[in-house]
Amino acid sequence: MDKKVHIMAIGAHAGDMDLTCGGILAKYAMEGHRVTLVHMTPGEKGHPILNDEEYAKQKLEEAKEFADKIGAEALMLPYRDGELEDTDEVKFHVCDIIRQYKPDILITHWKNSMHKDHAATYRIVQDAYFYAGIKSFNRDLPEHSVSGLYFAENWEDPYDFKPYVYIDISSAYDKWIEAIKSYEFVSNSPYFKYLEYYSALSVVRGAECRKDKAEAFAVDPLSMKQIFEYFPVK
Numbered sequence: 001m002d003k004k005v006h007i008m009a010i011g012a013h014a015g016d017m018d019l020t021c022g023g024i025l026a027k028y029a030m031e032g033h034r035v036t037l038v039h040m041t042p043g044e045k046g047h048p049i050l051n052d053e054e055y056a057k058q059k060l061e062e063a064k065e066f067a068d069k070i071g072a073e074a075l076m077l078p079y080r081d082g083e084l085e086d087t088d089e090v091k092f093h094v095c096d097i098i099r100q101y102k103p104d105i106l107i108t109h110w111k112n113s114m115h116k117d118h119a120a121t122y123r124i125v126q127d128a129y130f131y132a133g134i135k136s137f138n139r140d141l142p143e144h145s146v147s148g149l150y151f152a153e154n155w156e157d158p159y160d161f162k163p164y165v166y167i168d169i170s171s172a173y174d175k176w177i178e179a180i181k182s183y184e185f186v187s188n189s190p191y192f193k194y195l196e197y198y199s200a201l202s203v204v205r206g207a208e209c210r211k212d213k214a215e216a217f218a219v220d221p222l223s224m225k226q227i228f229e230y231f232p233v234k
């Protein structure tokens, strides 16, 4: 792809977007595109030994290490794990980030999740995406329209998730896997086999689109409308 674009992935917790669309992010960064990860919270609760403050500090370092390894930038917003609220204040904060960074593509969580922060992030990003593009929402920076909003595949956001857009990540798989090991929980969680799940998922999605490895995304059902003069044929 010749035109350089900017992809922004907004996740509830540091590690969410890194795992669910990290292959795509690595692929774009490898090809010279701009990539920004926005973490709404560090995801600092639930470490088996560290307290929240200690783990937040570690997650901040892990998020930076992941971003550095794939050639991206990471932003950590000042919200708390498990306490993220989808208020207009938070939505306009994210709107301002979108207007400042001017991404072409946004990726975030699917709307239906077992984790309240994930569902809140979906609602925050959906409205921030809308606010960012409308001039009449008067902010310090001018409006910015994002070309596309996609929802990443996450084992915690499974309800009614329908993979629709498949993207080949074969060329970036090794880099992504190396980078994702920056996060302690990915390889050492006592609760879930993150590394095994997401690497296996990339094989499954790859098989479904006849590639070696791929990541799949859902889209808003309204944007699934395809308009042709005739049925397309190969």
Ligand SMILES: [Zn+2]
Pocket (backbone or CB within 6 Å): 012, 013, 016, 043, 115, 118
């Ligand atoms: Zn999460």
